[in-house]
Amino acid sequence: MNPGRPTRRTVLLAGAAATLLPPLPTPAFAAAQAATNTGQPYASYWYPDSLPSGTPGTGITWNSLKSWTAASDADLAFNAAAVPLAARFTPTPANSTARSGQARIQSLVSFGPTSSNPSQGAATADYYALTHWSYLDELVFWGGSSGEGIILAPNAPVVDAAHRHGVPVLGNIFLPPVAYGGQLQWTRDLVQKDSAGHYPLAAQLVAVAAAYGFDGWFVNAETSGGNTALGTDMQGFVRELKSLAAAQGQRVTWYDAMTVNGTVSWQGALNTSNQAFFQAADSMFIDFRWSTSTLAASGTKADGLGRSRYELWAGVDVESNGSSTSVSWDAMVPTTKAHITSVGFYRPEWTRNHLPASRTPGDFHAADDRFWTGRSLDPSKPDSTDTWRAPAVSVADRSTVGGALPFASVFNTGHGLRWYEDGVVTSSTAWNHLGLQDRLPSRRWVVRTAGQRPTVTFDFADAWRGGSSVLVSGVLDQPTTVDVYGSQLPIGGDTVVDLTFRTDTGSGGVNVELAVATAEPSSAGLTPPYTYLPVNSVNGWQTVSVPLTGLSGTLHAIGVRLTAADASGSTVNWRLGGLAVRDVNDTEPPAAPDGLRITAASGGDLRFAWDAAPGAVRHYTLHRLLPDGTRRFLGGTCQRAFFVGGQQAEQGEQQAWFELRATGELYTASAPVTVAHTW
Secondary structure (H helix, E strand, O other): HHHHHHHHHHHHHHOOOOHHHHOOOOOOHHHHHHHHHHOOEOOEEEEEEOOOOOOOOOOOOOOOOOOOOOOOOOOOOHHOOOOOOOOOOOOOOOOOOEEOOOOEEEEEEEEOOOOOOOOOOOOOOOOOOOOOOHHHHEEEOOOOOOOOOOOOOOOHHHHHHHHHOOEEEEEEEOOOHHHHHOOOHHHHOOOOOOOOOOOHHHHHHHHHHHHHOOOEEEEEEOOOOOOHHHHHHHHHHHHHHHHHHHHHHOOOEEEOEEEEOOOOOOOOOOOOOHHHHHHHHOOEEOOOOOOHHHHHHHHHHHHHHHOOHHHHEEEEEEOOOOOHHOOOOOOOOOOOOOOOOOOEEEOHHHHHOOOOOOOOOOHHHHHHHHHHOOOOOOOOOOOOOOOOOOHHHHHHHOEOEEEEEEEEEEEOOOOOOEEEEOOEEEEOOEEEHHHHHOOOOOOOOOOOOOOOOOEEEEEOOOOOOOOOOEEEEOOOOEEEEEEEEEEEEOOOOOEEEEEEOOOOOOOOOEEEEEEEEEEOOOOOOOOOEEEEEEEOOOOOOOOEEOOOOOEEEEEEEEOOOOOOOOEEEEOEEEEEEEEEEEEEEOOOOOOOOOOEEEEEEEOOEEEEEEEEEOOOOEEEEEEEEEEOOEEEHHHHHHHOOEEEEEOOOOOOOOEEEEEEEOOOOOOOOOOEEEEEEEE
């Protein structure tokens, strides 16, 4: 992106037909390749073909995409996403200004450095744990640098979390400006043709996305010095990339930088200089220099081409100022007429990065909620005086909580200060792994009360499972309903809803009711037509099953209504740790995985692999069995390979024993399989 704005580079600098595709390996063969490496696996990155001169820096490996094969990719088992892209639907919007079928939201996010970005999470809670997926239509795994690699494949946890919420993820092709080390040869390498006139690296890119399980590519060609011939080759390359990608269910987004004559000139508009690239791709990110008039003209031009104007992402640079950024919102998403274009956020991980080094997960989520929901922190009650027009104000949220039963959530955000199982800490180590994130509430937080509004947050001081719970804190001077899920779940004669909750020590008492609606509100912004069902009181973490007796059809909304046990109202701290909708007899745990083995070991660094458990599996958990008979949580993953570092022998221990279980949708665990490692 525009080299005249170097502050946006700081993180980066730190660090046709399916027959054209190379063959993909069988899962067993791919898993076997993990044995060729012994250390920490990292997310993959490449140059198109030729490599830089000199020697890579510490921790950097230079790789050529042209020579990549899935069969020789030693870390593929750690990097391949496992969760398919979920279907989603649009509930009745929470407010009257949010629209469906118009503007969409794209985010360009750097989750970590180009090199040394762990494949499967790390031992820190300080991570951009994106949770507001319901407003996103496309996520770009942003990154790349001239000294490390310029083509990035997203790591598996990001893709798994996004897919669970119905959001496609694109890898990034970043041809850097010359000022940042870009070499025009890399652009020529990317668009090279074979003797048949095809673009071999287009096929490679599609093969990588297919093997890794993500959804296509963002093409950002910013290296100057090209000519019309190069521009023509780039057009042919993008057309073939899109054709091959479409055959695999993938997509291609073009960034407004290179023009049809091969030069780099950011237009800030869709016009004749970049129209051919837009036509070759599925969508285009318009550079930040747009104006009200150029966006209006761009939308009109897209209409004239027979394309949707909402396939244009108008760039909004939030890297430096986040939700304090000054934006001409009416140029994109006016409130009084149809939206003009879609919105492309550049670097919304500002919500984490601008905080001090002492930041906590709670600090991050507070800033992130402000960014996505707005100053009111309630999408059903937008603050009209807020100069930041949050996505929740303009875009209707979507949900993937539909289809067949069961559905369950323990409100795990994908990072935490500890790991909890049944309310007990089984690891005191901080962690992040987005692949373990639940399908989370799509509108946070809608609170309906005639009295004082309590605070509702994800909280990390206690949890039922994973690393977080939903905490409702404040004075309940009137009955208060918290919307939890918009859904499209079938209700049968034996459907029950499980609520797992508790009140904190010192909290006032709370009477709890389950709120369920079998129809949508009659119009946007109205309360769902809830039925309230009493829930037995509990002390400490406990799960209560509530039969949906007398209800039928489809469950459209799920919430909880809280009333202070003290009639005068009292301050409460009430936690929701889990929610499940299931058939009453649906309690069968998943089958166990098989073939647990250690494929490589170096000191206390171990690589594990196993064969898939039959049937539906949400994820796998790995524990160490300690000599005193307790179990220590080491990690979880959706993949069938996992790396654990820094293990040490316990006193007097000759062998370390490890236990793997499959976890089902209802968080029931399979029987364990074990393996030993001799010290």
